[in-house]
Amino acid sequence: MWLGLMIGNSRLHWGLFVGEGLCCAWDTSYLSADVVRQLAGCRTVEDLRSVINYTRSFPAPLPKGGWGVEMCDNYKENWDENLQSLISPLPLVLASVVPSETAVWQSYLNVRIATLNNVPLSGLYPTLGIDRALALWGAGQVWGFPMLVIDAGTALTFTGADCNDNLVGGAILPGLGLQFATLAGKTGQLPSVDLPEQLPRRYAVNTQEAMQSGVIYTLLAGIKDFVAAWWQDFPESNVAITGGDRTLLINYLQSQFPKIANSLIVEPNLIFLGMRSLTLH
Numbered sequence: 001m002w003l004g005l006m007i008g009n010s011r012l013h014w015g016l017f018v019g020e021g022l023c024c025a026w027d028t029s030y031l032s033a034d035v036v037r038q039l040a041g042c043r044t045v046e047d048l049r050s051v052i053n054y055t056r057s058f059p060a061p062l063p064k065g066g067w068g069v070e071m072c073d074n075y076k077e078n079w080d081e082n083l084q085s086l087i088s089p090l091p092l093v094l095a096s097v098v099p100s101e102t103a104v105w106q107s108y109l110n111v112r113i114a115t116l117n118n119v120p121l122s123g124l125y126p127t128l129g130i131d132r133a134l135a136l137w138g139a140g141q142v143w144g145f146p147m148l149v150i151d152a153g154t155a156l157t158f159t160g161a162d163c164n165d166n167l168v169g170g171a172i173l174p175g176l177g178l179q180f181a182t183l184a185g186k187t188g189q190l191p192s193v194d195l196p197e198q199l200p201r202r203y204a205v206n207t208q209e210a211m212q213s214g215v216i217y218t219l220l221a222g223i224k225d226f227v228a229a230w231w232q233d234f235p236e237s238n239v240a241i242t243g244g245d246r247t248l249l250i251n252y253l254q255s256q257f258p259k260i261a262n263s264l265i266v267e268p269n270l271i272f273l274g275m276r277s278l279t280l281h
């Protein structure tokens with residue numbers, strides 16, 4: 001058993017693995033050095049539950065279906081044994097796009113840090129985010145290359161590779177939350193605005209809806225344009241979407257560009273699908 005940890009720009013993303021099988025995945029806020037020490041002392045899954053799970057309930061194993069099947073069966077079969085026999089500290093594979101948060105984990109004795117060198121894609125440039133590389137590698141492993149990944153997180157990124165597992169490139173822009181936060185934070189009159197569940201009307205007659213319309217319709221048009229351009233170059237390619245805002249975005253896309261929405265692979269765990277097939281643990 002081992003833990004995968006992706007340190008994102010807003011929060012931590014966790015995966016619990018048996019071998020290459022992803023058993024469950026969940027998110028927490030950043031952890032203090034004290035909690036990191038407690039985590040290193042965990043001897044059972046119950047301990048883990050009580051330490052990492054103070055922000056939200058520990059998740060059930062992934063539902064049956066798709067790539068989860070074998071892993072969950074394997075996991076259940078060995079569940080009792082696994083509960084008793086956690087290696088302590090549990091091996092941790094860490095990937096981070098937030099160097100200051102990585103430092104907290106240096107004290108954890110059984111940690112391997114995933115870097116671009118561990119990702120078997122070619123053509124990676126040295127400053128490419130490890131989250132982008134892992135998500136692209138994970139998606140390509142499961143659904144094949146060429147592949148374009150849209151990660152709708154704090155930043156929204158497009159990252160694509162061709163049929164030779166070679167990075168074509170991509171783009172980075174402020175994610176939905178960041179666009180609203182910037183508008184509210186850098187202007188004198190604009191309020192904080194929540195993301196609406198449904199696509200708002202385009203022509204707004206109040207401030208909140210005007211901000212929602214502006215940010216969302218422009219982002220949808222941008223996504224459509226990037227995906228269309230990608231399909232011109234790689235007509236057979238799959239396109240996958242992940243990240244904390246994926247569900248909202250899919251809802252909006254469904255209303256505005258249903259053909260694109262229906263052709264996207266929606267997968268919250270792309271980064272962990274990439275992490276499980278690195279050759280470092």
Ligand SMILES: Nc1ncnc2c1ncn2[C@@H]1O[C@H](COP(=O)(O)OP(=O)(O)OP(=O)(O)O)[C@@H](O)[C@H]1O
Nearest residue numbers: 008009010011131152153154155175177243244245
């Ligand atoms: N509980 C939550 N905490 C923070 N963001 C959340 C939460 N639930 C949904 N979100 C949405 O997820 C987005 C952040 O996405 P995600 O969690 O993938 O970002 P991240 O931690 O920065 O990871 P990455 O760096 O990989 O993008 C925010 O824009 C927000 O709207």
Ligand SMILES: CC(C)(CO)[C@@H](O)C(=O)NCCC(=O)O
Nearest residue numbers: 097127128129130131132155172
């Ligand atoms: C773009 C983000 C912030 C997305 O999480 C991250 O992947 C990152 O910090 N990347 C480094 C720059 C790059 O990917 O070119």
Ligand SMILES: [K+]
Nearest residue numbers: 009153154155
């Ligand atoms: K981010």
